Amino acid sequence: MEITNVEPIRLERALDTITRRGGTSEQNITVTPVVVKVHTDEGITGLGESFVFDPTGEEAKFLEHGINALSKKLVGRDPREVTRLWHEMYVEVKRSGAYRALSAVDEALWDIKGKNAGQPVYELLGGQVNEIKAYATFPHFKESERLVEDAVWLSEKGFEAIKIVGASVGVKHDQERIETISEDLPEGMDLAIDVNTSYNTAEALAVAETASEHDLAWFEEPISHLDVQGMAELNERVSVPIAAYQTQTPHYPAIEHLRADALEIYQPTLDLVGGITSANRVATFVEAFDKQLVPHTFGPLINYAASLHVVAASPACSLIEFAVFDDEIDDPGEFIASPYVKNQEAVYVQDGGTISPPEGPGLGIELDEDKVEEYRV
Known part of the structure; x- marks a missing residue:
């Protein structure tokens, strides 16, 4: 089998924008996808996907160019040699920074490998280990009392936890929100907070102490993702689990984090970390150090399906993020970010909060080609 063409x-975007604080500034973000099709001479086409937060779509052009650049190394090669091709692409990507392109292509290669074998990708990774539960990322800025009302709605669906976005006002505001929301959550539902690397160590410690007092499920990206020692100090001083790794590339930095005992929860992002190949290696490292894997999956459906396959095959993971983009939808378990996917219902949070990877060969995702043309830029 040979690759004949790589088509980005x-x-x-199919979603409205939301405002998110990251670092010291606010951003208007959305999910702007770039799909990749890897075509072969045997008629099997692999699908992969990455995305950008930029609502203008300008950053997506760079992602498209990155995929085109990598295609020069792929045409004429056997797509089933996923590991070999990943390492050859990585030689280029570690200099160019085109990790999103690498991630999308890697997902497409695994899709081909699964379709050729007639097996879902999670079976190729060793088979499903645990039942997967979903927690709800709820990226909506509301007063605490309104968030509690929404938490009741999400709890009735079966979501294990709700994750809210912090750092929009400051430390004291986050502490007050933690106190108010955690005390009024439905029984059995956990709370997590994500501040997107917005705080320095002293500020993060103050919030982390409050989060510890109220038994939060985790405190996500409290400080700069580059400050491994700072996260290790936080992790040592507080009981709330420190979570991060969604902005690291590829899997190699996980070793430094694990040796420093910087994190309790590792959150590789499949659209950035290096695809299925890298995320699966992070999962292996994390399991060896008795930590948890909970991938960051705020994004479109093909990429989300890839995340589900990695999660299903990892003994370090039994929980995955599910973004509830619409707070007025009848069923918060529906995936709504990718109307160009024909079988969008294959990724769905069941009543009771469980979710499974698609059962079809490869990633198990089919495109609606008419919708693809409708949304194509």
Whole structure:
């Protein structure tokens, strides 16, 4: 089998923008996808996907160019040699920084490998280990009392936890929100907070102490993702689990984090970390150090399906993020970010909060080609 063409497809966003604080500034973000099709001479086409937060779509052009650049190394090669091709692409990517392109292509290669074998990808990774539960990322800025009302709605669906976005006002505001929301959550539902690397160590410690007092499930990206020692100090001083790794590339930095005991929860992002190959290696490292894997999956459906396959095959993971983008939808378990996917219902949070990877060969995802053309830029 040989690769004949690598086709990137930039698509219009299907979601409205939301405002998110990251570092010292606020950003308007959305999910702007770029799908990649890897075509072969045997008629099997692999699908992969990455995305950018930029609502204008300008950053998606760079992602498209990155995929085109990598295609020069792929045409004429056997797509089933996923590991060999990953390492050859990585030689280029570690200099160019095109990790999103690498991630999308890697997912497409695994899709081909699964389709060729007639097996879902999670079976190729060793088979499903645990039942997977979903927690709800709820990226909506509301007063605490309104968030508690929404938490009741999400709890009725079966979500294990709700994750809210912090750092929009400051430390004291986050502490007050933690106190108010955690005390009024439905029984059995956990709370997590994500501040997107917005605090320095002293500020993060103050919030982490409050989070510890109220038994939060985790405190996500409290400080700069580059400050491994700072996260290790936080992790040592507080009981709330420190979570991060969603902005690291590829799997190699996980070793430094694990040796420093910097994190309790590792959150590789499949659209950035290096695809299925890298995320699966992070999962192996994390399991060896008795830590948890909970991938960051705020994004479109093909990429989300890839995350589900990695999660299903990891003994370090039994929980995955599910973004509830619409707070007025009848069923918060529906995936709504990718209308160009024909079988969008294959990724769905069941009543009771469980979710499974698609059962079809490869990633198990099919495109609606008419919708692809409708959303194509």
